Structures are given as C-alpha cells and as structure tokens.
Amino acid sequence: QVQLQESGPGLVKPSETLSLTCTVSGYSISSGYYWGWIRQPPGEGLEWIGSIYHSGSTYYNPSLKSRVTISVDTSMNQFSLKLRSVTAADSAVYYCARVGTNYYFDYWGLGTPVTVSS
C-alpha cells in the first residue's frame, strides 16, 4: 500500500522560506509517476502547487512559479517543497500526493498545517 507522510515546521515567519518533505513508503519514487503538492487555506478549496516527475522534470502553478521549487531525492524516497518569501496568505494545510495514470491524485498524505506568522 502506497503511503505518503508530510513533515516540516508548522510555523514559518513572513518573508522566510517554507520547506516541507514528503516521505513515500510502499512504492519506489524512482519507478515512475508524477508526485505533487496541493494546499488548502483554512476554509477554502484545494490549490495545486506543483508536480515533479520521478526523473526530476517539474511543473508549477503559474501563480506560484516564481517562488516555488520542488525537488526529488530518490535515494531517500522523498520529494520536497520550498516556497520562498511567504506571507500570511500562504498559511494552509499542505498535502503531498502521487499522480496516478489519467493525471489524478490517487494517494494522498494526511496533510500538515503551516501557519505564517511572526
């Protein structure tokens, strides 16, 4: 069974960089598929942040592209998110997920809440 687990600081100061890691178990990232990050601000809907292919090719939401970097570490079976210059508007629950065939998110992590505040 594929499982994903997000980890990282729950509190980030404004203007700093939000860094999260997604650890995958039950499947080797290097075997294939895209892997993605999605966020959900409090009381709002889902927003796709970006996706990375197992080979390292990246795809970002145009609205966040200038501030986002997603990377993959196949040796650790992890992929990571960095979001620079954060503001309160970046406070959200951040989910990592696997992108199955047909481009849908078939396995999700439980999500990790991140608050941007001084």
Place this chain on the structure above:
Amino acid sequence: QSVLTQPPSVSGAPGQRVTISCTGSSSNIGAGYDVHWYQQLPGTAPKVLIYGNSNRPSGVPDRFSGSKSGTSASLAITGLQAEDEGDYYCQSYDSSLSGDWVFGGGTKLTVL
C-alpha cells in the same frame, strides 16, 4: 477564481439523489482531458471518488457516479446518506497558462 466552476453548495434529504456540476472550458474538460472527483470529509484529506470521468476505485459505493459531456462534468450521488456530508472537488488537466492540474472551487454537500 477557480478554473473549474462548481456550485458552492448542494443539499438533499437522506435517500434522495443529488448532482454536482463542474464546468470548464476548451483548454481543459473541452480539450478531452479526463475529470476526476474527490470527497473530503470534515478534518480529513481528500479521497478520490471518481477517476477518468466515470470510474470508481475499489471500495467506493456504486451510489457515486460520474459523467462528462462537452466542457462539463457531473457527479451524481444516489441514496444519500448522512456520512456523505462533506466537500466535493472536481479536477482536470489544463493546457493553457492557467496551470497543469486544476481543481474546482469545491461544493459543500449538506444532508438535511
């Protein structure tokens, strides 16, 4: 403003049938990209309900069904149950500058 448009809320009594619409455009649903549906129960992560327009993952009851036509898609829930109350999101792929993976704004289902 989401790329895919859903009604903010729908409601129905137990046992009834409700539908949730998802309207896109020629760069996503209308371009032939599949539509997928997720259920998010309170305090939990989203879970895929329908993939590839009309396919149910194992374990999803056949009370849930999906369809797609033109630039729109629909999720139908029959035999409404109290445990169906939550938020529902459609998702597709977009070939324009709006981004690659796109979600609808979500629909809150209330079981009366």
